[in-house]
Amino acid sequence: NAGVTQTPKFRILKIGQSMTLQCTQDMNHNYMYWYRQDPGMGLKLIYYSVGAGITDKGEVPNGYNVSRSTTEDFPLRLELAAPSQTSVYFCASSYSFGRADEQYFGPGTRLTVT
Amino acid sequence: DAKTTQPNSMESNEEEPVHLPCNHSTISGTDYIHWYRQLPSQGPEYVIHGLTSNVNNRMASLAIAEDRKSSTLILHRATLRDAAVYYCILTSGTYKYIFGTGTRLKVLA
Numbered sequence: 001n002a003g004v005t006q007t008p009k010f011r012i013l014k015i016g017q018s019m020t021l022q023c024t025q026d027m028n029h030n031y032m033y034w035y036r037q038d039p040g041m042g043l044k045l046i047y048y049s050v051g052a053g054i055t056d057k058g059e060v061p062n063g064y065n066v067s068r069s070t071t072e073d074f075p076l077r078l079e080l081a082a083p084s085q086t087s088v089y090f091c092a093s094s095y096s097f098g099r100a101d102e103q104y105f106g107p108g109t110r111l112t113v114t
Numbered sequence: 115d116a117k118t119t120q121p122n123s124m125e126s127n128e129e130e131p132v133h134l135p136c137n138h139s140t141i142s143g144t145d146y147i148h149w150y151r152q153l154p155s156q157g158p159e160y161v162i163h164g165l166t167s168n169v170n171n172r173m174a175s176l177a178i179a180e181d182r183k184s185s186t187l188i189l190h191r192a193t194l195r196d197a198a199v200y201y202c203i204l205t206s207g208t209y210k211y212i213f214g215t216g217t218r219l220k221v222l223a
Contacts, residue, residue, distance in 0.1 A: 040215070044213070059210070102160040102163070103158075103160070105158050108157050
């Protein structure tokens with residue numbers, strides 16, 4: 001199993017540009033998550049999904065959109081990039097959100113907005 | 115959401131045990147205690163979790179205080195590959211982890 005894969009690994013955007021961060025998992029997990037991590041900080045939840053067609057906001061959703069049309073894929077869309085969105089983005093998945101279930105994280109996408 | 119408090123950084127010598135503390139004085143009876151670690155330039159990875167009893171796995175041990183207001187992650191023999199940021203997280207049935215800034219562990223050769 002590849003686990004959780006993310007593309008691209010790195011990206012530089014100009015202010016106002018748009019892009020989609022891709023996330024795919026091959027573990028048949030129902031739950032998927034997007035986090036961002038600013039330098040020296042812990043991760044913050046942007047959006048999550050509990051299954052295909054169902055998404056909800058996390059702590060910091062402003063400026064982002066998500067969709068979940070399949071179990072495997074959970075893309076994150078930035079519509080109008082701003083310098084405040086410069087961060088490392090991690091996608092994660094878990095089988096459920098039972099309190100004992102672990103999350104599996106992807107390798108991250110490093111995004112710079114200038 | 116219940117919060118955790120960890121020291122910003124710790125150092126250990128290679129091949130020695132490391133005890134990483136975590137305080138969670140507002141923990142509720144149904145909160146699990148999870149530990150994740152993040153190696154440089156990688157995503158977090160699961161280490162261990164527990165509810166009330168001490169837990170052991172191939173990576174580490176988790177010692178939970180009797181009142182559950184604190185816990186300690188124990189790495190039995192630190193290696194250079196264990197240098198990472200370690201996060202202590204409580205899960206309580208909501209769909210999110212609350213990550214603090216964690217403890218940066220430095221392992222000295």
